Amino acid sequence: VTxxxxxxxxxxxxxxxxxxxxxxxxxxxxxxxxxxxxxxxPSWLLNRKAPKGWKMIRNDDGTxxxxxxxxxxxxxxxxxxxx
Ligand SMILES: [Zn+2]
Numbered sequence: 001v002t003x004x005x006x007x008x009x010x011x012x013x014x015x016x017x018x019x020x021x022x023x024x025x026x027x028x029x030x031x032x033x034x035x036x037x038x039x040x041x042p043s044w045l046l047n048r049k050a051p052k053g054w055k056m057i058r059n060d061d062g063t064x065x066x067x068x069x070x071x072x073x074x075x076x077x078x079x080x081x082x083x
Contacts, residue, residue, distance in 0.1 A: 021045065023054070027071030 021034035021041065032054070034045045042051065050056035055072035057065045067077040 023066050025068035026065045027067055030068045
């Protein structure tokens with residue numbers, strides 16, 4: 001899973017890195033911080049959607065992969081990438 005939630009979402013106890021929520025691209029590793037300029041969670045996070053321009057794929061096992069605007073059209077992104 002590439003999405004890592006911040007402390008506020010209670011994920012630290014599961015071994016996630018504390019800090020602001022962020023999204024990491026499964027293609028190039030680009031990191032997008034999931035915080036608005038006001039410091040709150042962006043609407044795409046609250047709605048469990050992909051950020052604008054990104055592509056999110058949910059797998060049957062509950063994991064997800066995320067692709068930044070640069071990588072979303074690559075062959076790897078089209079099928080969710082390697083399992
Ligand atoms: Zn990327």
